[in-house]
Amino acid sequence: xxxxxxxxxxxxxxxxxxxxxxxxxxxxxxxxxxxxxxxxxxxxxxxxxxxxxxxxxxxxxxxxxxxxxxxxxxxxxxxxxxxxxxxxxxxxxxxxxxxxxxxxxxxxxxxxxxxxxxxxxxxxxxxxxxxxxxxxxxxxxxxxxxxxxxxxxxxxxxxxxxxxxxxxxxxxxxxxxxxxxxxxxxxxxxxxxxxxxxxxxxxxxxxxxxxxxxxxxxxxxxxxxxxxxxxxxxxxxxxxxxxxxxxxxxxxxxxxxxxxxxxxxxxxxxxxxxxxxxxxxxxxxxxxxxx
Amino acid sequence: xxxxxxxxxxxxxxxxxxxxxxxxxxxxxxxxxxxxxxxxxxxxxxxxxxxxxxxxxxxxxxxxxxxxxxxxxxxxxxxxxxxxxxxxxxxxxxxxxxxxxxxxxxxxxxxxxxxxxxxxxxxxxxxxxxxxxxxxxxxxxxxxxxxxxxxxxxxxxxxxxxxxxxxxxxxxxxxxxxxxxxxxxxxxxxxxxxxxxxxxxxxxxxxxxxxxxxxxxxxxxxxxxxxxxxxxxxxxxxxxxxxxxxxxxxxxxxxxxxxxxxxxxxxxxxxxxxxxxxxxxxxxxxxxxxx
Numbered sequence: 099x100x101x102x103x104x105x106x107x108x109x110x111x112x113x114x115x116x117x118x119x120x121x122x123x124x125x126x127x128x129x130x131x132x133x134x135x136x137x138x139x140x141x142x143x144x145x146x147x148x149x150x151x152x153x154x155x156x157x158x159x160x161x162x163x164x165x166x167x168x169x170x171x172x173x174x175x176x177x178x179x180x181x182x183x184x185x186x187x188x189x190x191x192x193x194x195x196x197x198x199x200x201x202x203x204x205x206x207x208x209x210x211x212x213x214x215x216x217x218x219x220x221x222x223x224x225x226x227x228x229x230x231x232x233x234x235x236x237x238x239x240x241x242x243x244x245x246x247x248x249x250x251x252x253x254x255x256x257x258x259x260x261x262x263x264x265x266x267x268x269x270x271x272x273x274x275x276x277x278x279x280x281x282x283x284x285x286x287x288x289x290x291x292x293x294x295x296x297x298x299x300x301x302x303x304x305x306x307x308x309x310x311x312x313x314x315x316x317x318x319x320x321x322x323x324x325x326x327x328x329x330x331x332x333x334x335x336x337x338x339x340x341x342x343x344x345x346x347x348x349x350x351x352x353x354x355x356x357x358x359x360x361x362x363x364x365x366x367x368x369x370x371x372x373x374x375x376x377x378x379x380x381x382x383x384x385x386x387x388x389x
Numbered sequence: 390x391x392x393x394x395x396x397x398x399x400x401x402x403x404x405x406x407x408x409x410x411x412x413x414x415x416x417x418x419x420x421x422x423x424x425x426x427x428x429x430x431x432x433x434x435x436x437x438x439x440x441x442x443x444x445x446x447x448x449x450x451x452x453x454x455x456x457x458x459x460x461x462x463x464x465x466x467x468x469x470x471x472x473x474x475x476x477x478x479x480x481x482x483x484x485x486x487x488x489x490x491x492x493x494x495x496x497x498x499x500x501x502x503x504x505x506x507x508x509x510x511x512x513x514x515x516x517x518x519x520x521x522x523x524x525x526x527x528x529x530x531x532x533x534x535x536x537x538x539x540x541x542x543x544x545x546x547x548x549x550x551x552x553x554x555x556x557x558x559x560x561x562x563x564x565x566x567x568x569x570x571x572x573x574x575x576x577x578x579x580x581x582x583x584x585x586x587x588x589x590x591x592x593x594x595x596x597x598x599x600x601x602x603x604x605x606x607x608x609x610x611x612x613x614x615x616x617x618x619x620x621x622x623x624x625x626x627x628x629x630x631x632x633x634x635x636x637x638x639x640x641x642x643x644x645x646x647x648x649x650x651x652x653x654x655x656x657x658x659x660x661x662x663x664x665x666x667x668x669x670x671x672x673x674x675x676x677x678x679x680x
Contacts, residue, residue: 156483164598164599165598167598168597168598169598188490188492189490191490191491191492192447192488192489192490192491195491196487196488196489196490196491197483197487198483198487199479199480199482199483199487200482200483200486200487200491200494200496200527201479201482201498201529203491205491207492236491238492293676293679293680296676297673297676300669300672300673300676303662303664303665304662306459306662306663306664306665306669307455307456307458307459307460307662307663307665308455309665309667309672310667311667311672311675314672314675314676314679317676317679318675318679320679371594371595371597371598372597372598373594373597374594374597374598374600376600376601376602378591378597381591381600381602381605382588382591384602384605384609385584385587385588385591385605385608388584388605388608388609388611389584
């Protein structure tokens, strides 16, 4: 089955299986979204495509849910979203995930851990939120924070940090062997684009609540964060749980890319509508009798 | 502050504070949605209005979330959705709730209670899912099932059923005094419309998974269910936690009505964007320095 966005996005950031230097990637590219002549399609075409495929994604999600419900299919999807502040994780989720039936979507934002969560291993709170069969799980930030901010801010000693990569690989392997398709996405913005977006937040009183001084703290450590991302992706990019680096300086493209990754993922399951588990004629008779 | 849909919907089902006989209400009406001349507006106008107000609702929800986050506002909203099978609870939630940022929405579907839930009082699982400050909670079915199906199917002895109305009133009163606005909605379809919708599900193989023979079981007890609804609404309709009966034979109207109830509810809070909790000029200087 063809997966054009999967393929184009892998090609964008990986060469012969090795991750390119994240800081050298062009965050304004639009992998997979070209005309037949190879020309980049623009914003208008991207938004149109996003809109056009809203129903398609909703239907595919319903197929997954229906098969888990009525045919005991033991499959689920987990979308892990990472990215620096302002990279658009929240708005991408609203635009892409919001069009699906919330009944079959389990969306969680992982913030600073609570006191209780800190008294458990770092995967404890994550495991509790993994999707049920038939569900699409969406993580807005995730267990990767425990090797990103934790590395940069030295919240965890180096030896324990090193062990975490192995724990993550093991955890994701378990998910996959239990029927979950794991799609890991880094919304990758450039340092310049982040400046523009933070600057707009400071200019606009409607956006002040979204700004915290810690956004600038993190920005001042941009290089360290890029290094931590580089390392995290290299250590945890596995065939069963691959990373997709999505160039995210163009918001419309980032949304489209996430939508298409989900569509291609769900289509790979090749699901059809489950057959009735009841006698249709018998139920029709009962229904007519109750008219 | 004007709340035209609130007012029209109350007028639709209540006279001098008393609930009309639910079985006499016309489920094809469109309370609150008229031209200036008093003519009913149709489907096209309704869908246009729904679409037009998507952004408005999303912004109001963001205002609530922002004020809880940055200004410690202790307010939330709880939308309770009830209705017979096929009344459109799920699709209304997808269309109305899906356009808001899932970060600030807590949506829960209450199904048949688990073994563990049954070992607690009936409000135990409900209390755990009430919205945090700044959140909009959405209940797809709710604690009302414990006085609806429980009454009709005699799952609970009569004396205990009677006590539940009081427990519900008390529970909702607590919610309100803790800053939650409680909006209770009954999507009210006619017996004829349910026949049409169930019949379509039987005709369409893509919908078979949504059908269970128990849908017809419940339909065969339509009158008992209407009685149970009548009683539940009468016992729990309070000024602080009122019921809205939404005529739902026209799907587009039901969606619009729920959207407008939410918009009017959020507007009644008269929120403005919270002021910055940091020194804007100082942060601008830091941002410029990190350019």
